[in-house]
Structures are given as structure tokens and as C-alpha cells.
Amino acid sequence: MAALLLATGFAVAQSPVTASLSTDRVAVGETFYIEIKADGTDVSEPDMVTALKDTGVLTGQPSVATNMQIANINGRMSTVASKTWRYPARATKEGTIAIPRISIAVDGLALFTLPMQIRVSQAAVPSPQGNGTDKGGSISVDQLAFIESSVDKPSPFQGEAITLSLRIYAANDYAVQITGPRTLPMPDKQGFYCGPQQQTNKMETKDGINYRVMEISMVMYPTASGALTIQPWSWQGEVNWRDSQFRPPHVMAHDFLAPAIPINVQPLPDKPADFSGAVGKYNIKTALSTDRLVQGVPVTWTLTVTGQGNPDAIGAPTIPTMNWAHISGPEIDVQQQQPNSPEAIKVFRYTLTPLERGDQVLPSIKFVFFAPIIKNYKTETTQEVKLAIAASPDATPLVTAGGSRADERSSVEVLNQGLLPILDKPATALRPSAAARSLATTAALAVSLLPPLLYTLFLLYLRHQRRLSGDRRYARRHFALSRYKENMQQLSSDDPGDALYHALTGYLSDMYNTVEAGLTSQEAKELLAAKQVPQDVIDKVASVLRACERARYSGGRLSAEELNALTAAADLAVEQIQSGQRKGGRS
Amino acid sequence: MNLLLALAVVLGADMYDATFESANQAYRSSNYASAITQYEQLAAAHVEDSVLFYNLGNACYGAGLTGKAVAMYERALQLDPKMDAARQNLETLLKTTKRNLARPLPGDIEQALFFWAENLSFRMVLYLGIAGWTLFWVLLALRALRPVRYLRVAALLVGLAAALSLGAAWSKAHPLALAVAAQTEVPVFFGKNPDEPPRFLLYEGDRVRVERVEPGWALVSTAGGDRGWVQDDRMAFVDRSPSVNTTPAEQKPKEPQGTGES
Known part of the structure; x- marks a missing residue:
């Protein structure tokens, strides 16, 4: 019997797999860690789900550490590798929970850890710190830390801006700290175009409890009409709180969940022909870079659309035909009124080149958008601008090919932006090149064959001369x-x-x-x-x-x-x- | 059209110049469509002039045909690699394209052998080659007349230079076949089936190498090595003369406008 015990003890001491718990007493829902270590070159991850099935212990994703040692023993090199998994775990029921043997495959062998036990007490019920705010009852972890999501408009029009607010509440009186994923997941927002996002921190009181609230606001624009859904916002984190400054903090894993938000998107009514695509509240203004216009000298004509709405949906206004000017562009620039603000400015910059001198009119520009507030389309219009265009100081007559003079021109040549103008004189005589090319090819071939031919004749002549003198x-x-x-x-x-x-x-x-x-x-x-x-x-x-x-x-x-x-x-x-x-x- | 223009040449008429001038005037009046039609009439008559294609590029740009404009500037540069205006306009235009895709280049060996001739015209390189070729035979004749030291080495070097020049001339006479995406997005397919999902997209102004042409389709490859088939009506081919779909009466080059003397 003693020999058997000794052998068992030896086997345990030499076992390449070990398991340990970070504590032997926890409360329901409180986080503790199960650490499993295995020595071997080929170690597979233990199957914790199967091992802990029906035990009342839930585990999360482990952190994994690998260690390798190379040893030289009596001239022989040996490699010892070990792998350690650290699982966050929490108990879901009270009592003494037996954690059974956990199987791990090491170098092809199925090895087991020793069974363990943990005592689980009733869920931690924090009491307020001694600040005189005892409410005379206990509060749950769900009250200590929770999340909410909401939108400001449940039935927007297609393309109308709505604001999604995601709030994380942490009870201030219990020094609650929430640890979430490194990158906080966002709810799935399929069917929405997302605009700017901002984050604010504030204090809020709910049911007599003071909370620190982190709010994430996101502007979104529904891209289609009908029933859309902002999917539930859920993630897993740890809640850390203190009952007293003199006691260690409690740590508990917690599943945070905010339910889905249904959105009923209303379609836009029949669109007018000149609808710009913008939905929201806008105004438009126009400006020229200078009030001294000269024939042939380009100026910048700016149309600025300011308002609340999706700037990417704002199309360029329709420009009426102006025979007296050449217009190119626009260059489009989108500016945010303030960082993370739904207020946007979209600037259309045209290059306007007056072609004719005299008094001209810059026509009014209409900008048609859908205004949700009146549930109809609205037209913003700029004022007509009267312009006096001076004659071009260098409006010289153009010279045609061959040095001839063309008619006096009342307009000037308009160059495309950044491009050099056309050339009047061709590089060569304008003739079909096929015949010239075949002639050139024949000539090149003949010229190329002539030197070797002459060389051959020259060699024959030399040979003749040398034979005359030597033969x-x-x-x-x-x-x-x-x-x-x-x-x-x-x-x-x-x-x-x-x-x-x-x-x-x-x-x-x-x-x-x-x-x-x-x-x-x-x-x-x-x-x-x-x-x-x-x-x-x-x-x-x-x-x-x-x-x-x-x-x-x-x-x-x-x-x-x-x-x-x-x-x-x-x-x-x-x-x-x-x-x-x-x-x-x-x- | 060709017959008419050829007849015009025989009769000594100056119709080509008149058409060119008329096209220039149409361009200056911002009548880009008319300018394009007239420039293309000249191009379709196999008039190969760098300025013609340069002006056609400007007109295409004015008409909003970015891809075709890129192709015409490329053609102008093929005819005259030293044409700075075409090079500058091409660069300006490519900056406005969606991604300014790199231009396909000839093979490594061709680049290594003929890099020095990049900015020389075909004629210049051909003349250099013929001169070198002639000098090579002259040196051989001198050597046959009287052996001079190093004459053989000199002849060999001159012969190599002549071969390089003539090779460069051949390379310029057979430039890389290029095409330019002429629509906002041009799908490139694995095969010649427009119903299959595209392999990748070309954007207007993207230049690709044309490896093979079949009816309605062209096998193209990008500088990055992506290959596939495109429908040829979505591309502007650099070395393909435009086909002018007008009646012969319309094709006749216009008489010069205005009171110009020629």
C-alpha cells in the first residue's frame, strides 16, 4: 500500500500537466481564473467546454503563454517546451463546485489534471460606501453597470439624418470600473450610411443612483425606405467595484446588452426634376472671387450649400446656360461646420471665364432639397448678380496656319484648366503617311543594302589588283x-x-x-x-x-x-x- | 474619304490644311464635337502628325472624353517623343484620373537596350542607324585596303552601335500597343463573356497594354501584370486610326473659314 501511494505521488510529481485556481472562494458571477500548464513539444488546447459541462462554471477565451528551454545534459541537447492557458471563469450557482479532471493531449498522449474544488458564495451585493447615501437596500450588478441605445427619430425619411446614441452607465458611488473589449463593438447598422461620430462624458442620476455616463453619438442616414433595424448592441466585459476603500475590489464578468432598435424609414414623395438629392435643412449662397471681371480672365465662382444632412448626397446645383461665359468644374469641397457635427458645408467651385465684354447677368441658382420638417421639397434660390465685364487688354486677332489673319474675334480662346492650348501649325505637312512611309522604308532598305554592295565590289577590285601584281x-x-x-x-x-x-x-x-x-x-x-x-x-x-x-x-x-x-x-x-x-x- | 483626300493631294488642293484650320476654329469656339470630327477625318485619312493628335487630345478633353484624350496624347508622343506640350497635358490629365495607373512598359531587355533612344524620334534613330551602318562598312573597306591597328575593333564597335540604333528604330516603328479605358468604369473579364463577374475594373484614363485583339474584344494587361479581356468599344486604342462614321459628303474637308490667305 505504501509502495502504491509512493508510486502515485511520484507520478503526480512528475505529471507534465497541472491545473490551479486563482482563488478557492468566490461569489456567484465573480471572475476567477483557471490556469492549466502542460510540458511537451506537441500540446493541444484543453477542451474546457466539455470538461466543465454541467459544473456551473463558465469560462471565456484564455490567454496563452508558451515557454521553451534548451538544456545540455551530459553532452546531449534536449528541448523542454511548456504551454500555459489562463481561463477567466465565473460560477453561476452557489455551493462547492468540483472541477473535474481536464484532459490534455501531450505528445500524442491523453493526460489529465488533478480535480479541484471551489466554494461559491451568494452573489456579491455591494453596499454604498459610507457617504450617507444608503438607500436602505442592495443593488445588483445590472444596476451598477449597464448600457443603453436609442435614436432621436424612430420614423425618419429616407436620407434624413438620425442620431444613434450609445450610452455606458457606471455607478459613481461604488467606484465602478468597466473593462470592455480593446475595440468596443458597435451595433450592426446595415441599411444606414454613417456620418460623423462623437463621444462625450457626463453625469446622470437614475433611480437615485449617480452614474458616470459615456455617450457615443453617431449620425446616420437611412439609405433605403421601409423597415430597418439597428441590431442589438452587446459585448462582454468585467465590472470592478468596491464596497469599501479598505476591502479588495470585486471583479465580475458581465454581459452587456442593449436591445435592437426598429426604424421605420419613410420614402420620399415624388421627386422634382431638379432635385439635388439632399435631404435635410439647407441654404445656398453664391460668390465670385472678384467683382472686376475682365474678358478672358477666369475667376472662381463659388456655390456654398450649408445645412444639416448627408453631404455626400448633395449633388451639384443645375447651372443655367450662359452663352457669355465658359464654365468648367466644379471642384467640390466638403467641410464640417464643427468636428463631429451633423452641420456640413459643401462647396462647389466653378471656373468662370467671361467670353464677351459688356453688361451680363449671373443668373440665380436653384437648389432643390427635401425638407423633412415640412415633409415636402423646398427650393432655395440665390439672387441674380449684374456684372460689368471689361474688354480683354490683349484680345489680339488670332493668326491662322500659314501666317494669315483670321477675322477679328469678339471672344477669346478658353483654355481647359491646366492644359496647354492647341497648336496652330502642324509639325509636318499634313499628308497621308502611308505612301511616304512605304517610300521611306524602301529608301531605308536601299540605303542599308548599298554599303555592303559597294564593299563587295571594292573587295573584288582589290583582289584583282593584288593578283595582277602577285600572279x-x-x-x-x-x-x-x-x-x-x-x-x-x-x-x-x-x-x-x-x-x-x-x-x-x-x-x-x-x-x-x-x-x-x-x-x-x-x-x-x-x-x-x-x-x-x-x-x-x-x-x-x-x-x-x-x-x-x-x-x-x-x-x-x-x-x-x-x-x-x-x-x-x-x-x-x-x-x-x-x-x-x-x-x-x-x- | 481616303480616295477624296488622295485626289485632293494629286490636284494640289490644300484641303488637309483647311480641315485642320477649320477644326482649330471649332475648338476655339468650344464646339468640341465638331473639332473632334474634323481632326478624326484627318486621322482616318492616315495623316500622322503629332500636332494633329495633340489638338485632338485637347478637343476630346474639352468634350469630357478623358480616356480618349489620354490615348491621343500618347499617340502624339509616339510620333514625337520630344513634344513637351503633349507630355505636359498628358501628365495634367492623368492627375485627374481616379488612380493614375502606371503606363505599361516594354520588356526589360528592350528597355535596357534602347533606353537611350527614349526621347529620340523614329527618324533620328533611323538616321543614326544608317549612318553607323555605313560607317561600319567604310571601316571594313579601309581595313581591307590597309590593315590599321584597332580598325577591326573600331569597326566592331561601330557595327554594334549601328545594330542598336537600327534595333531602336525597329522598336519605335513597332511601339507597345496601348489602349486607354474610355468609360468611367471598364470591367475586365477572365474570358470573353460579359455576363461573368469581372476580374477587375479599369477606370477612365487607365492605360493598358493590348496583347491580342479579337472581334469585339481585346486581351489587355496592366503595368502590375493583371490581365483580362475587355470589350473594345469601351477602350480608346492609341495606335488605331479612328473610323469616321459619316457620309462621304460630310467627310469632305471643309474649306478654310474666314478671310485667311494661304
Whole structure:
């Protein structure tokens, strides 16, 4: 038995989960805390709702703390993590409440805390502090601290301003402090456009109890007609109060609730055509930035709408047509009469540029709005203003394109705000650009292709020049052919047969570096044979030369047909010799 | 229309200038609709002049067509990147738009290669390219004639510069296709179905890149990378000549008004 107790005690001492209470005695509704701690790397949150079901203890959202320690024991690193939950709790019934074992999953194992007990006494009933204001009875927590919500108009018109007041009461005689959420929730106000909001603090007496009251006022505008509802205002907080300065304060969780407020929104009657959209109470006034108007000089024309209502619903007034002026704008500015006040000022600023000189009239402006107080539409009207507009000092005639003069103009050019004016002269000649573009593209392509073409020709020329100077066989072939062609130009001389003979023998002597003088057809034949020229070419050369020799020695002249045939044969033979030389390669 | 204007050119008539002048006068009389119609007649006849589109932008603004005005200023700047008046008016106008959405930019490589040509006109860049190209071949010819030290490196550098210039010219000839939201709110859809919920909204004056155009629709993307389909009648396209829906008789450019001598 002793061993069993010892083992149990050891197990408890070593348990990785523990639970504790902040106190063992509380009153009904008084806040206390349940703290649960678990050691382990993978710890899940305890299920308090299930664990405390039917116990008479309610818990709220816990605060969570995590701690991690890394230890080096005998050279081995180990990590110890722990997690702590601190639940605010309150008891709902008197007596001794047993808080059962609470299950927590630690590193995959279901572990339990030890059961606990708490004694719950009757709800705290504060008595007034010793200030002589004993009312002879006790008051509840609901009287110590509560909230209210109300609106000033339960049946507004659509778009009419109503004020929602949210009040938090805290009994002053008990030094009541209310702790609410960090951000105080507001009631849901679907169907309303919310305007400015303000907060005030005041003192108020209710049922003989003095309260400190914090009031939040919010201006709202119903956006639709029909039955709308401002939803209940509810939140949870803690009420803290003292019975006596010498006793510790009481703390109690408390659910604050203000009921929903139904709003019956009346639709607007048939709208006139020039209805501005404003609902409320407004007046309008107009002003010019200067009373000295000059033709062409813009001035600011301001229309100011002041009143109570949703400023965003105020549309710009309808501006009558003014042929004598150009109007642009408006710039719109919304100002609040006072901070958080439903009084609003909406300013419409127009830029008015007089176009014509002389006496003109700034017409009256109508502003139509719905006035809930008379349950009908109302029209506010500004006064007409008579204006004397001076002539523009620099009203010079405009110059048209090409330097021509246009007619004298009685009006001046109006520039749009901040924009530079139009230009009179085009940047280029105004012509369709398609043809010009295709021409430009073709020209650009041609210009781009020309340099590489010229470069190629230049390279070929350089190569030719270098071969002439460095390739003897090429040079001989080139010069021989050139001289042959020159000599062939002489065929029209008195003795064309002799000229042909000399052209051909000259070619052979240049080609094969021999002496031309005395070169006969037989010698030419032998020379060509020695140079391994094909036999048909040799025969062709020899036959031409022999024909020329016969003509020379017979003293006759070659007929034209004969000369043509011989010339053609000579040209062919030369071409074949050139070709054979080219195929023979460089020497 | 085009035929008439082309005929006018052949006959030497000065109808383009007359239409331009007439449009200017309409603008000065605050008759913006008439000014727009006449400027657009010139634009529809493929007259590409930066001042024409600049004036058209002013007229569109005067008529309350903010999106179209932005598109026309963009067009003017495409034709003449140095046109300060168009740039200033564009900036002024964009400040009045709901969110002054950033202009889509070309790809990173294109920007890195051609940043230097941003404010140069197409012609200037083209001339630079052709000059560099010619110089490149001249240097090669000199080198072929007589090898000079560093001539090859110089030719290489000049060739690279010429290639960059010609690339920039090509880039300017094929600018980023832009469109501008021409209505207060322009829904951008996931697909070409106007009944589906829009992916996001463009506001008047927002500039987007046009990636693809299909009948009635355009695939656009913002500078932030949002993409989607818009109905093309809600957009003003920067590089698309306006189609003038008027009869040929109405399309004929007006004679100059007043007593101007030309």
C-alpha cells in the first residue's frame, strides 16, 4: 500500500500537466481564473467546454503563454517546451463546485489534471460606501453597470439624418470600473450610411443612483425606405467595484446588452426634376472671387450649400446656360461646420471665364432639397448678380496656319484648366503617311543594302589588283587579252587580215612570253602544242593565221564574210585558251 | 474619304490644311464635337502628325472624353517623343484620373537596350542607324585596303552601335500597343463573356497594354501584370486610326473659314 501511494505521488510529481485556481472562494458571477500548464513539444488546447459541462462554471477565451528551454545534459541537447492557458471563469450557482479532471493531449498522449474544488458564495451585493447615501437596500450588478441605445427619430425619411446614441452607465458611488473589449463593438447598422461620430462624458442620476455616463453619438442616414433595424448592441466585459476603500475590489464578468432598435424609414414623395438629392435643412449662397471681371480672365465662382444632412448626397446645383461665359468644374469641397457635427458645408467651385465684354447677368441658382420638417421639397434660390465685364487688354486677332489673319474675334480662346492650348501649325505637312512611309522604308532598305554592295565590289577590285601584281600567269592572261581586244579594234584599217594576224600572234606572244616578230602559223602551232593546248584550238589558230598569211602573200584582201568567220574563230580560240589557262590555276 | 483626300493631294488642293484650320476654329469656339470630327477625318485619312493628335487630345478633353484624350496624347508622343506640350497635358490629365495607373512598359531587355533612344524620334534613330551602318562598312573597306591597328575593333564597335540604333528604330516603328479605358468604369473579364463577374475594373484614363485583339474584344494587361479581356468599344486604342462614321459628303474637308490667305 505504501509502495502504491509512493508510486502515485511520484507520478503526480512528475505529471507534465497541472491545473490551479486563482482563488478557492468566490461569489456567484465573480471572475476567477483557471490556469492549466502542460510540458511537451506537441500540446493541444484543453477542451474546457466539455470538461466543465454541467459544473456551473463558465469560462471565456484564455490567454496563452508558451515557454521553451534548451538544456545540455551530459553532452546531449534536449528541448523542454511548456504551454500555459489562463481561463477567466465565473460560477453561476452557489455551493462547492468540483472541477473535474481536464484532459490534455501531450505528445500524442491523453493526460489529465488533478480535480479541484471551489466554494461559491451568494452573489456579491455591494453596499454604498459610507457617504450617507444608503438607500436602505442592495443593488445588483445590472444596476451598477449597464448600457443603453436609442435614436432621436424612430420614423425618419429616407436620407434624413438620425442620431444613434450609445450610452455606458457606471455607478459613481461604488467606484465602478468597466473593462470592455480593446475595440468596443458597435451595433450592426446595415441599411444606414454613417456620418460623423462623437463621444462625450457626463453625469446622470437614475433611480437615485449617480452614474458616470459615456455617450457615443453617431449620425446616420437611412439609405433605403421601409423597415430597418439597428441590431442589438452587446459585448462582454468585467465590472470592478468596491464596497469599501479598505476591502479588495470585486471583479465580475458581465454581459452587456442593449436591445435592437426598429426604424421605420419613410420614402420620399415624388421627386422634382431638379432635385439635388439632399435631404435635410439647407441654404445656398453664391460668390465670385472678384467683382472686376475682365474678358478672358477666369475667376472662381463659388456655390456654398450649408445645412444639416448627408453631404455626400448633395449633388451639384443645375447651372443655367450662359452663352457669355465658359464654365468648367466644379471642384467640390466638403467641410464640417464643427468636428463631429451633423452641420456640413459643401462647396462647389466653378471656373468662370467671361467670353464677351459688356453688361451680363449671373443668373440665380436653384437648389432643390427635401425638407423633412415640412415633409415636402423646398427650393432655395440665390439672387441674380449684374456684372460689368471689361474688354480683354490683349484680345489680339488670332493668326491662322500659314501666317494669315483670321477675322477679328469678339471672344477669346478658353483654355481647359491646366492644359496647354492647341497648336496652330502642324509639325509636318499634313499628308497621308502611308505612301511616304512605304517610300521611306524602301529608301531605308536601299540605303542599308548599298554599303555592303559597294564593299563587295571594292573587295573584288582589290583582289584583282593584288593578283595582277602577285600572279604572273593571271597578269599575263589579263594583259594578253586586253591587248588582243585593243588590236581587234584595228580590224577596220586598210588591211584587216594583217591586223587580225597581228592581234592573234600578239596575243600568243604575250600569253606565252615569246617574240611576236616573225611568228608564223607553223611556229604558233608548235608553240601551242608545246604548251599542251588542245588540238582543236591549235588547228583553229593555225587555220586563222594561215588564211591571213595567204591573203598577205597573195596580195588580195579578205572578203567581209571571210573576215567575220576568221574573227569569230580567233575570238573562240582566244576564249578557249583563256579558259584553259584559268583551269590550269595560278602559276 | 481616303480616295477624296488622295485626289485632293494629286490636284494640289490644300484641303488637309483647311480641315485642320477649320477644326482649330471649332475648338476655339468650344464646339468640341465638331473639332473632334474634323481632326478624326484627318486621322482616318492616315495623316500622322503629332500636332494633329495633340489638338485632338485637347478637343476630346474639352468634350469630357478623358480616356480618349489620354490615348491621343500618347499617340502624339509616339510620333514625337520630344513634344513637351503633349507630355505636359498628358501628365495634367492623368492627375485627374481616379488612380493614375502606371503606363505599361516594354520588356526589360528592350528597355535596357534602347533606353537611350527614349526621347529620340523614329527618324533620328533611323538616321543614326544608317549612318553607323555605313560607317561600319567604310571601316571594313579601309581595313581591307590597309590593315590599321584597332580598325577591326573600331569597326566592331561601330557595327554594334549601328545594330542598336537600327534595333531602336525597329522598336519605335513597332511601339507597345496601348489602349486607354474610355468609360468611367471598364470591367475586365477572365474570358470573353460579359455576363461573368469581372476580374477587375479599369477606370477612365487607365492605360493598358493590348496583347491580342479579337472581334469585339481585346486581351489587355496592366503595368502590375493583371490581365483580362475587355470589350473594345469601351477602350480608346492609341495606335488605331479612328473610323469616321459619316457620309462621304460630310467627310469632305471643309474649306478654310474666314478671310485667311494661304
